[in-house]
Amino acid sequence: MSLANHPQTLGQRVGRWTVWTSAVLVLFFLMAPILAIIPLSFSSGDFLTYPLPGLSLRWYHELLVSDKWLPALRNSMIIGVSATVISTVLGTLAALGLNRARFAMKPLIMGVLLSPMIVPVIITAVGVYFFFAPLGLTDSYTGLILAHTALAAPFVVITVSATLQHFDNTMARAAASLGAPPVLAFFKVVLPLILPGVASGALFAFATSFDEVVVVLMIAGPGQRTLPREMFSGIRENINPTITAVATVLIITSVILLSCLEALRRRSERMTTGKVT
Amino acid sequence: MTIQGGASAPPADRVLSDGDVPLKVRLRRAERVRKMTAFGLVAPLLVFLLLTFVVPIAGMLWRSVGDNELSKVLPRTEAALVTWDGKSLPGEAAFHALADDLAQAHADDTAVIAARRLNYDVSGLHSAVMSLARHHFDPAATPSYRDAVIAVNHHWGEVDAWGAIRHARGPLTDFYLLSALDLHQDASGAIHRVPADRAIYLDVLARTFRISLTVTLFCLVLGFPVAYLLATQPPKIANGLMILVLLPFWTSLLVRTAAWVVVLQDQGIVNDLLLWLGVIDHPLRLIYNAIGVHVAMTHVLLPFMILPLYSTMKSIKPHFMRAATSLGAPPSVAFVRIYLPQCLPGIAAGCLLVFILAIGYYITPALVGGASDQMLSYFIAFFITDSVNWGLASALGAVLLGATLLLYAVYSKLVGGTDIKMG
Incomplete structure (x- = not known):
């Protein structure tokens, strides 16, 4: 595979350099703003500017004592x-x-199950607002939980379906042939094997709800304001260093989520392909 | 699991056992049970989504064509206008009916419903309705309701006002959908464009498509080299680079938007750096305008371009490129003639995905854009929360939904059914 060992023409070398330079610049563009916000949360000053006047944890303290x-x-x-x-x-x-x-x-059913992922969230939010208001489900946890469940479910369906495609059905058949009733076979054999896929689906679902703000804007009351909702008003009204502290906490959360997913993916690959290690 | 009826196998329906039920029948029965179980497993989520997603959206679509408020408030007026020609003012009966209906509405506190609905169509009718509703007519002292009503408010002497009443008789209307496309139907039933100073939605629609298209192109240009590198490097390097794509992908949208506000503001890092380098001598306006919207949206949507491109490029065998080179093609020619055509499915999938997501964007433009950079979703939310016009919000929603589903149909044809890939 490695072309590096072959003698290269000038054109090839220029091509390689162009690809590497532009890719590195783009990756910098992707990461830089996220990394830039973290040090600001440790600033001792009131402004979101570099250089930092000094280091402190005052914004994290603010975060813990605020009523918001x-x-x-x-x-x-x-x-x-x-x-x-x-x-x-x-x-x-x-x-x-x-x-x-x-x-x-x-x-058709598959289309319906996946549609919450495709339809713009603002449309879901408006529909849910019209539908939930007369039922008394706006300004309530129940309404938000129902709407977020609908938005998150497609991610679970996709992730678990992908795991099941690699699932070796002889395991389930072996359980059945040994006399396990279907429900027992599911809980004792199938579920443990597809559990990494189910867990990834759950992580996707949680991330979807945890990051959702459009439906919250539309149907939540003052009692159900979530983190993204508070960030939305924070950014809109007056962006201050507390927001950067919240952002840093959320970035760390995504790093943890991503690592869990990666670990689960590896585990799932090992388990469903039936390779014994 | 079907039985193949081969020549050597005994005919399936002759194999008898267990209470002499033919195997074929038992197989069919087992297959039916399997299907029922499968459907039974899908049913709970299906029912859940029908109730929390499909029915609400159907309700929204209904509101974009439903119009039954006005005929409840002005039933007699609507009845009197059934035979009206729509060219000259209606007769005395219609004026009398309107005065009676609004007197009743005033007593029921429903006049404001009619006022709001009619004002959507002809501005100025809000006060025309309210003043008429508050006015008390003495039947004995009113020889001509027509003159008396016009005397209360001059709008009632215009054909357009009556056209608006008849147009809103319901139960169905094309008023909101026409409004969403900057069209208006006058009293005689002719459809024409609204005056330029009131036409906004075609502009908004065009802007939504323009911003989405530009962002899609930016994503393609920026995403291509990254995807290429990911697909061609040895796994160790590629996995490391992949993390740099996935981490932003997994970072909260609000965090990324906040980050751009911090980076691009007047005293932000970009401006500081440019000032320090001496490129500029006063801060550039980089946010709360079109620049901010394009930069932030490209940043948010870039992973959705990189991932499908990567998975297509990953499946391209390096042999083809090597063959082209060994046959004497210079790298640039080999790239354009051999590599690029094989990338096309990934390019198309990535572009459509980014475009579909972009046209529905609300949060990012709302936070980093100016007043003239807002997209369709912003106006939908605006007509729900700020200026209450649910019919128009629903009609704009219907337009957005239609565009999204159309593009998605193309996307799923391209990518192959319901196989959506993530991460």
């Missing part, structure tokens, strides 16, 4: 965890069903 950010985190967790649990259960069942057999209107 901790309740927002709590709301985000309540809504995110509930939406994740419901969407993971419903999404996993649906993926198992879709994987099991062909039935009438399967493509």
